[in-house]
Amino acid sequence: MKAFRLAAWIAALAATAASGAWHEKPIKVYIGYAAGGSTDVVARLLAPKLGEKLGQPVVIENKPGGAGDFAAELMLQAPADGYTLMMSTVALHAINPGLFRQKFDPINDFTPLALVCSYPMIMIGSPQTSFRTIAELKALAERTPTFYSSSGVGSPGHLAGELLIKATGAHLTHVPYKGGSPSVLAIMSGEAQVNFATLPAVVPQIRGGKVRAIGLASAERNPAVPDVPTMEQLGLPDFEVGTWSALIAPKGVPQDVVRRINAAVNATLGDPQVRKVLVDQGAEVKPMTPEQTAAFVRAENVRWVKVVKDAGIKPQ
Numbered sequence: 001m002k003a004f005r006l007a008a009w010i011a012a013l014a015a016t017a018a019s020g021a022w023h024e025k026p027i028k029v030y031i032g033y034a035a036g037g038s039t040d041v042v043a044r045l046l047a048p049k050l051g052e053k054l055g056q057p058v059v060i061e062n063k064p065g066g067a068g069d070f071a072a073e074l075m076l077q078a079p080a081d082g083y084t085l086m087m088s089t090v091a092l093h094a095i096n097p098g099l100f101r102q103k104f105d106p107i108n109d110f111t112p113l114a115l116v117c118s119y120p121m122i123m124i125g126s127p128q129t130s131f132r133t134i135a136e137l138k139a140l141a142e143r144t145p146t147f148y149s150s151s152g153v154g155s156p157g158h159l160a161g162e163l164l165i166k167a168t169g170a171h172l173t174h175v176p177y178k179g180g181s182p183s184v185l186a187i188m189s190g191e192a193q194v195n196f197a198t199l200p201a202v203v204p205q206i207r208g209g210k211v212r213a214i215g216l217a218s219a220e221r222n223p224a225v226p227d228v229p230t231m232e233q234l235g236l237p238d239f240e241v242g243t244w245s246a247l248i249a250p251k252g253v254p255q256d257v258v259r260r261i262n263a264a265v266n267a268t269l270g271d272p273q274v275r276k277v278l279v280d281q282g283a284e285v286k287p288m289t290p291e292q293t294a295a296f297v298r299a300e301n302v303r304w305v306k307v308v309k310d311a312g313i314k315p316q
Contacts, residue, residue, distance in 0.1 A: 026057040029247070030075050030086040032068030033151055034179025038198035042116060042245045043087040045277055046268050053264035064178045066100070067154035068092040072110075073103055080252035082261060085113070088248045091155050094300040098308030099154040107301055111249045112293040113258055114265035117283040118244035120218035121160050121196045122228065124211040128190040132214065134168055134234050137194065141171045149183040149192035152176045157183065159308065160196035160217055160241040166312065167236050187211050198243055199224060199282030217241040224282035244286075244300075246293055262290050 029047065031040050043060050051058040063071035068091050078084035093106045131137040140146055148164075150157035153176050165172055175192055177183040180201045186192040188210050196217065203224050205211045213228045217239055221230060231239035247265055249258070266287040268274055278285055288296065 024056075025083060026059050027051070027054060027082070028059050028061055028084050030071040030084070031060060031062045032064060032066075032071035032086070032089070032092065033062065034064045034177075034181050035062050036181030036184075036201070037151060037179050038119060038201040038243070039087050039089055039245055040179075040181075041200055041281070042278070042283070045274060046116065046265070049268040049271055049274060050264055053267055054261070067096055067152040067158075069096055069100065069102055075248075076104055076109060076250050078250060080111070080250040082249060082253050082257035085247055085249050085261075087116070088246050089156075090243045090300055090304060093297050094304035095156065095159055095308060096154045097301065098305040107298055109251050111251055111253045111258060111290075112297050113247040113249055113253075113290060114262045115286050115288040115293045115296055116245040116247060116265065116269065117278055117285050118242055119199045119281075119283040120216050120222060120240075120242040121156055122199045122202065122206075122216050122225070122282075123160075123164075123214040123231065124184070124187055124195050124197055124202055124206070125214050126187045126190045126193050127209065127212055129193045129212075131193075132212070134215075134236060137214075138168050138170045140193070146170070146172050146194065147175050147192040148172045148194040148196075149175050149177055149186040150196065151180040151183050152178065155180075156198070156241055156243045157196040159304075161194070162312075163239065163241065164194075164196075164236075167239065184211065196241065200278075203281050222282045224280060246297065258290050262293075 029043055031043055033039050047058040047060055063074055068089060071086055072092055075084055075086045097106045131140050148161040150161060161174055180197060183195055184197055184202055187195045202211055206213045206225060213225055215229055215231045215234045216222055217231050219240055269285050269287050275285055
């Protein structure tokens, strides 16, 4: 009897120690894109508050490449202990699977921790070009070489551009960059004429007149840019392309760690200051449980693999 009690006590002590040990070092969050894009902006907004709630600093590390796949590969090499995470997007789990031969299973090799927010894509143009409508863009593309930039092959911006070409017949050439920020800089400089950017990444540039807002790829107008029409209002019905940010970890992270991170993320999203910044940038805050996040990611995978196939974009 005494031996049984001693064994039980040792097991309980070990479990307590293992749970408490999770707070012993900083938590890394990989971003699969260059600094300055929407995913990076959202992650850096959340990091300080999230660190406070988790009891350790949250360090953001940008690992651009492969439309997010490179950062995912790096994260999957780390132990599944909750210290190495990634801010993921629709590209990694849903768009890239229809375009690339990924080195991992986009659903089963990850542990979804929490959905952070979603945001629409917005079509922007260079201030150095004259078009303001879809018809004017098409006319421009017919008389001179016209380029659309994106944050990389397989990104939501790339997909939106291909859908635009298919819907309008405009002669646009895709130019991929290593992140949303470089692709927007190409618009600001006139290096490219068209871009589909995530709204939070370009609200300051729109308000400052550095890029021209053309249309939102969403069903409704957004309060962050109330004067910008939807693509449907510009004559392209059912043109809806958006993305989202979710915190993920490698498969196998202990459930108590999953719950603690999820609770910390949702508490951070409930902070009035954090929520206000996100909404002002055009994001929609969507707190979810780990199970709801996993179901959401699976549904997005089914949806976007079909969209990529229907758009006629050839796998590489």
